[in-house]
Amino acid sequence: MNILALDLGTSSVRGLVLDEDTQPLPGALARRKVSLAVGDDGTGTLEAPDYVACLVDCLDELSEAGHLRDVELVAVSGQWHSVLPLDAAREPLGPALTWLDTRPVASASMTGPADPDDYHQRTGTWWHRGYWSLRLPWLRERTGSRVTSFAGLVEYVLGQLLEEVPMSISQASGTGLLDLRTLTWDDEALGLAGARPGELPELAPMRWRGRLRPEQAKRWPELAGVGWTAVVGDGGASNVGSGCVEPSRAAVTVGTSAAVRLMQRVPAGQELPRLPERLWRYRVDHDHVVTGAAYSCGGNLFAWANRELKLPGGAELDAALALIPPGGGRPADPRYGGDRPPGLAPAGSGELRGLSFGTTAVDILAGLMQGLCDLVARDLEVLESTVEQQVAVVLGGGAMAASVWWRQAFAAALSPRAVSHQRNPEIGATGAALVALGRFEVAVELADIGRTDELISPTATGRSRSPYSS
8 A cells, every 4th residue: 555645834845655664655756845925024924826736736746657556545744823814715815824924913902811821731822923813813804804714724725626624633733722632622712713603624533534526536536536634733743753752752853944842642531741831732633742842943044044145065065064063153043033932032033143254154054053953952851841751852854854964963952862863854744644544653663763973073173273373
């Protein structure tokens, strides 16, 4: 049995075909970059029709190459937190807000939860611009009476292909409106969001399966009758794909953004462990949760530096970074995109310090990368307090796969913990497939985990000194 695994991310749409052991088939990968609109005002949006076109292109490419021929299941990893206002014909009334958008604010007449701590424990979230509790009123104010419902970008996109697409428990937990124990919409959260009956997606039952619409089944006949499983939030999928499925092992994932997360088995209806004030908690599925912290910076730091600072490429960049020891570079605050919940720093909060005429672009890049390492190290200590033990760490994600220096910087920042590296860059898609198959117990042995120092090592003393240094 082959599995089509889709990763509906913020910077790209990817589709790959895996075998029954969730190992990728050679060449069976299609990828399309998506255009994320960002602005100094905190804008972070995606156009839904363009996103649908990217997914269609990926499926067309895989189909034309014959890779969909033996697919018997479709699994999906999807971005958390996005939201899209829809009209009566279920057409978008504007772009989708992503996790990066920091513009939503509460009006002067709005008040938050009656008991913020109880709200935090129930929903795993805060009354915050990153969640639907504030985003829906903000969007409604801008779309007026035309808005009749709201959807996550992932649900809207899949709804263009499938007969029906209820929202998975995992995706619903990322809205901030779900009671994590009862797996129902939380009444107080709905009140804060001003959500009326029929405006929110239906929740998917356990073991839900979707099917292509007849017209789409004609386009991709190999997938006609194939079941599509409920979407797994990208963070939860990444934990599973990294082999971090037990509370003794935390995942640090760096893709476009970054997060540190720890997964536990807590079936629906069971009392949840107490949640520290700084951390969020979401659902992976009906039986598992992830607890952690997230950051608006990650691989987008490298993308910015590469674009604006004209970095050297490939081996030349690796060699230049190798001269900077972990912990080096120029002091930097990497929060260019502002804070993710619960922080309130706006977009444009990034800083570079200690610059001189001898500062290079690589110095700045290293400082930004180190800045993220320090943020993660701080929150990992809080995360460990929930399990009262030091955890091992697995680094994963596309940015981690691309940079040995960043892996080594994380290893140094997180010492004395054991730190390893998941070499598979497609951990989200792979994790979604494992969740779809219910194969949590083999996630560790299937993970391609190696050391953080597999390639070049930085010098012990850092950059060579100038002959004119004293």
